[in-house]
Amino acid sequence: MPLRTEELLLNMGPQHPSTHGVLRLVVTLDGENITDVRPDIGYLHSSVEKMMEHRTYVQNVALTDRGMDYLIALNNEAAYCLAVEALAGVEVPERGRYLRVIFQELNRIASHLVWLGTWGIDLGATTLFLWCFRERERVLDLFEQVTGGRLHHVYFRIGGVYADVPDGWAGACRDFLEYFLPHIDEYHQLLTQNPIFEARTRGVGVIGRREAVAMGASGPVARASGIAYDVRKAVPYEVYDRLGFDVPVQASGDCFARYLVRLEEMRQSVRIIRQALKDLPAGEFRARVPVAMKPPRGEVYVRTESPRGTLGMYVVSDGGESPYRVKIRAPSFSNLYALTEIMRGWKIADIIAILGSIDIVLSDVDR
Amino acid sequence: MSTGMPPAGTGVPAEPQPRRTQLGPLAQVVEVLDSLPGGGLILTTVESALNWGRASSLWPLTFGLACCAIEMMAAFASRFDLDRIGVIPRATPRQADLMIVAGRCSIKMAPIVRRLWEQMPEPRYVISMGSCATCGGPFFYDNYSILKGVDQVVPVDVYVPGCPPRPEALIEGILKLQERIKKEPFLRRQALAALDGRAGAR
Numbered sequence: 001m002p003l004r005t006e007e008l009l010l011n012m013g014p015q016h017p018s019t020h021g022v023l024r025l026v027v028t029l030d031g032e033n034i035t036d037v038r039p040d041i042g043y044l045h046s047s048v049e050k051m052m053e054h055r056t057y058v059q060n061v062a063l064t065d066r067g068m069d070y071l072i073a074l075n076n077e078a079a080y081c082l083a084v085e086a087l088a089g090v091e092v093p094e095r096g097r098y099l100r101v102i103f104q105e106l107n108r109i110a111s112h113l114v115w116l117g118t119w120g121i122d123l124g125a126t127t128l129f130l131w132c133f134r135e136r137e138r139v140l141d142l143f144e145q146v147t148g149g150r151l152h153h154v155y156f157r158i159g160g161v162y163a164d165v166p167d168g169w170a171g172a173c174r175d176f177l178e179y180f181l182p183h184i185d186e187y188h189q190l191l192t193q194n195p196i197f198e199a200r201t202r203g204v205g206v207i208g209r210r211e212a213v214a215m216g217a218s219g220p221v222a223r224a225s226g227i228a229y230d231v232r233k234a235v236p237y238e239v240y241d242r243l244g245f246d247v248p249v250q251a252s253g254d255c256f257a258r259y260l261v262r263l264e265e266m267r268q269s270v271r272i273i274r275q276a277l278k279d280l281p282a283g284e285f286r287a288r289v290p291v292a293m294k295p296p297r298g299e300v301y302v303r304t305e306s307p308r309g310t311l312g313m314y315v316v317s318d319g320g321e322s323p324y325r326v327k328i329r330a331p332s333f334s335n336l337y338a339l340t341e342i343m344r345g346w347k348i349a350d351i352i353a354i355l356g357s358i359d360i361v362l363s364d365v366d367r
Numbered sequence: 368m369s370t371g372m373p374p375a376g377t378g379v380p381a382e383p384q385p386r387r388t389q390l391g392p393l394a395q396v397v398e399v400l401d402s403l404p405g406g407g408l409i410l411t412t413v414e415s416a417l418n419w420g421r422a423s424s425l426w427p428l429t430f431g432l433a434c435c436a437i438e439m440m441a442a443f444a445s446r447f448d449l450d451r452i453g454v455i456p457r458a459t460p461r462q463a464d465l466m467i468v469a470g471r472c473s474i475k476m477a478p479i480v481r482r483l484w485e486q487m488p489e490p491r492y493v494i495s496m497g498s499c500a501t502c503g504g505p506f507f508y509d510n511y512s513i514l515k516g517v518d519q520v521v522p523v524d525v526y527v528p529g530c531p532p533r534p535e536a537l538i539e540g541i542l543k544l545q546e547r548i549k550k551e552p553f554l555r556r557q558a559l560a561a562l563d564g565r566a567g568a569r
Contacts, residue, residue, distance in 0.1 A: 017429045017458040043476045047512045054509040070434035133444030151531050363433055
């Protein structure tokens with residue numbers, strides 16, 4: 001008699017310790033195998049795009065911190081400021097641009113550390129969480145000395161940054177980088193050769209180059225599938241064209257490759273910050289911009305490389321004090337789209353490992 | 368296709384039904400003690416010992432909604448280390464007695480927050496962490512999707528202000544809750560409730 005199996009619908013989330021927020025996955029299972037995954041999003045929809053239409057251009061900087069990806073507040077601010085500056089034709093002084101690069105890369109390190117720590121917990125490596133947050137607190141201290149905030153900074157302004165760094169901050173930043181680099185090797189020691197970690201991640205959740213492009217994946221997810229694309233190299237913004245750094249690429253497209261890409265990205269960020277601190281010019285850090293600025297009629301689309309992928313900002317102006325429309329191209333959203341493709345065919349126990357390796361932030365998905 | 372969840376938009380479920388309590392014998396003990404001269408003193412002493420234990424092992428539900436959850440994680444991690452005041456995160460509401468609502472709660476999420484609260488055993492407490500959970504915060508005006516305060520769906524004991532609150536602020540909120548738990552007439556309330564046949568103390 002042939003064994004009869006039934007499809008099982010499994011509901012994962014919205015409250016689940018490993019969904020990294022309020023994501024609900026409706027998983028269709030055939031025994032242990034995943035036949036389909038349907039992400040149900042919108043549990044954190046904050047209607048930030050609509051809210052931006054009711055606030056002035058300057059006020060909206062504060063909304064990009066909270067309404068979008070909350071782990072990378074400074075990268076969001078940068079994308080928004082770049083878009084409005086392109087729209088209004090504001091020229092940012094050199095020092096402001098270098099400071100922006102330094103802070104964006106520091107935020108990239110902080111974001112990757114949160115990802116590594118929480119993914120570590122998902123895979124059973126609790127030590128990693130404590131280690132990563134130990135280093136992250138040092139980054140947040142650096143932020144706090146300048147911006148006053150740990151998570152939400154509202155530090156970038158249209159036309160530059162809010163304030164100059166205090167005396168001695170550059171030295172403190174260099175000290176941190178000195179302290180941080182050996183710790184990346186420590187993570188490698190803990191994980192890269194670890195047989196349990198390898199069994200959970202190597203060869204798991206493979207997405208090929210062609211599928212990654214078709215699904216609109218970007219950032220580390222795409223780079224782990226062999227796509228050497230980084231907006232900082234392809235369409236340089238701020239001063240990235242003057243700084244030397246490599247774009248880490250892996251070919252295998254599995255969870256392990258995504259992990260390696262992100263660890264290497266942290267190393268490259270350290271390299272960028274060191275150069276930017278060395279080249280940091282003196283002078284003005286903010287251009288004079290009227291508080292009630294009214295960019296001319298028009299539209300602009302700006303792309304930046306956020307820690308999760310290509311972060312696009314589309315701003316339409318009708319000549320008024322507030323934007324007519326703001327559309328955010330969120331990297332987490334596009335990467336979540338690739339999730340269904342990646343997960344199909346794997347075992348149920350791999351869901352956690354795959355979901356964690358994509359590194360989505362639900363605030364970025366839902367906006 | 369059934370997904371095991373009620374369709375969205377059904378609103379907040381009704382108050383839970385009074386449950387059959389197992390505190391009958393305890394209620395009788397409390398009644399006897401209350402009738403004895405000096406019995407109240409024994410009751411109070413036992414109660415404060417119990418309350419000390421309850422306050423020193425608050426187990427919160429790992430339940431992050433938005434940005435504040437990152438600060439909550441930071442409070443659990445290396446530098447701030449909430450374990451040292453007995454706060455150990457649990458992944459299921461059945462084992463938790465504290466819910467830290469960390470972050471903005473959307474209207475779609477509100478019934479789920481309520482259900483999680485209902486799944487927690489009594490006595491249970493809620494800390495509303497951050498401006499969004501407290502009153503909507505930066506998402507109060509011109510917004511169609513965020514609940515203006517999570518106290519519309521669950522009763523909140525301690526509000527922690529901030530956007531997001533620093534981990535120190537969350538620790539302060541937990542200490543305030545501990546103070547409150549230590550003063551609670553927990554036994555007497557449970558016993559009275561058992562005698563009345565009502566649901567136990569919240």
